[in-house]
Amino acid sequence: MNAPALAAGTLNPAQLEAVHHLSGPCLVLAGAGSGKTRVITHKIAKLLHTGLEPKQIAAITFTNKAAAEMRERARALVGPRAAKELVISTFHSLGVRMLRADGERIGLKPNFSILDSDDVLGVLRDCGGSSDNALARRWQWAISLWKNQGLDVDAAEAGAGSDDERVAARVMRRYQERLAAYQAVDFDDLIGLPLAMMQRDAEACARWQAAFGHVLVDEYQDTNAVQYALMKALVGCAPGSADSPPGRTPFTAVGDDDQSIYGWRGATIDNLKRLPREFPALKVIALEQNYRSTGHILRAANAVIASNPKLFEKKLWSELGEGEPVKVIECDSEEHEAERLVARIQALRGGKVGEGGSMKFADIAVLYRANHQARVFEQKLRAAQIPYKVSGGQSYFDRAEIKDLCAWLRLIVNNDDDPAFLRAVTTPKRGIGHQTLAALGEFAAKRKESLFEALFAPTLAAALKGKAIDGLHEFGRYANELEHRARHTTGSEDAKALLLQWLQDLRYEQYLYDSEDSDKLAQARWSNVLDFVDWIARRCGGEITQEGGTFESERHSVFEVAQTISIIISIAERGEDSDVVTLSTLHAAKGLEWPHVVLAGVNEGLLPFKGPETKGPLAASPPPPEGVESPGRAGSTQEMSAERLQEERRLMYVGITRAQRTLAVSWLKRRKRGRETVAGVPSRFLAEMKLDEVATKEDPRERLKRLRAELAARVQASEASAAKATEEVKAGAAT
DNA sequence: CATACATGAATTTTT
């Protein structure tokens, strides 16, 4: 992917300018497919060349995947030694690094733990005294948005406009107290607390400002207010250092306002608007040559985005020729859409669409607005025996069995991590039930201690029955022992032995088989667990055997590895190289590209998305009074806000610009709405694409072929399922 | 009253 059309090592004039502007603040407006990663990596190389140490260069991204990719690209340019030392990390990892080093200055123990969003949800349910998941999730969203805007509890409370918001603010106050008691932080704190630390502690602030000689920020348009503040603090705009500015650290922000699609989670384009004002010396460079798409595709993209107000003028062009016209596909229903799509994929495979010969499945992507749209496509692709993957499927680390084990690791790393304690103490079940834990919780709360600390209090005996106490003590002793061993076990071999022993102690495998009614599922989970063990063990270093020999790498204790666990990337998306069609949401597709792209469900209401009601985190707008019909139902009377519409338009723009060679856009003439089907309206964005040739109707011959293929697929599918069924019966009989 | 099953509805996502 991202194959540059230029000869290796060559940059176009705009790219060169961006790379060579080293002395001051620089904003690179990188249009889609304009070679932005190239610019960043070349700039890193250039900075090294001018004498900066690798560890003085910070490149900040949003995802671990992007960071890994960037390091990889940099490695090709500057070699493995330098690449390894470059500080290429996400905002969050950088935050962790800062807090582990200096968190104590704001009262955070160095071994604080990081709550993932499920943990947070649990704590919030607890704090709010509600078992309603949906409600807790709204609180979670609201609190996260507040934090992303840099608001603390007091500010949130003061700004709360509705009753719902006041409740959320109250829950937030208790939530923050809990976090402090647990010595835990949530993901948003990983940005906010380092910022607070720099603002409150001049010494640490100066040290971090001196640490970097240049700061690069990728996907700058996705930054939120707090991330921007942290960036400014790092480059020397923090209040604490105003008296002695020895010159700010130069920085490079790279982004594209036309691809800003995360406003709903706190990203703000204000950060782009403010940059020229707050850094008058800012050099703005636009990258407008596109190396990805052909003329028809690019023209459609430009035409759509032209309807948005412009922050910076920018128009993409390419030298790749006109290519194929964009195709519009009209469909009778979602099923019909999926079938026509399958037909198209088969045609592409046969080399009948576009000029190219045999296409790989991996060259094709189907993009849509909302996850649930994938369902029909999956069904039809399976029926046609076309391999596919769905992006954004739940990550490896979301799986229950992995979370179980992570809870144990978190607990030994930070004994005060109560959510981890609760999960670990109950998995596997060891006869410690709700009663016991509730009593322990009350006891701990009274003493303002964590659950684990309370465990060994001599006075606990008064609150609990002897048997319960014994169970708890047994658990506590074991956790302590495990912690001790984890601290002193290094190297992958010993680590693996320790971890396997631990699983045996827990009888975890047995537990999986007991709690899962299908043995097959239990088996799959157990194999996940073993993968996890291997993965941790590998990170403990020591002798590693790889192709090409055996290496001695730096040794880490299991304890150290466990400390980093919640922030580390999931096991790389294995099987990424396999030849499968991609199904993805538009959001998840950002930054990726395919030779052939289909945008599905480009309907009014779906692509400029319009929910049943206007939504904010807490705007679960109360139902209108009896007899009053609220606007914005089936009839599209209620207009969405201009901001919202513009973000939807940018989403469309992102979708279009994912395509390299061919693009098809499909929409539904009829949509199901509850029980009845209603007429579908093509998205306004379709008209905005200003396509001149439109081939919308299904050709009768194509239709015949599709029907025949569909029939064959059904026969095949039923045969396959029959075969599978008999096999399962056989397998069942065997066991 | 609690559990089992069916039915329907569904923004977008990372850390």
Add this chain to the structure above:
DNA sequence: TTCATGTATG
């Protein structure tokens, strides 16, 4: 797909 709600049954 998942999640929550409603109905029917014990």
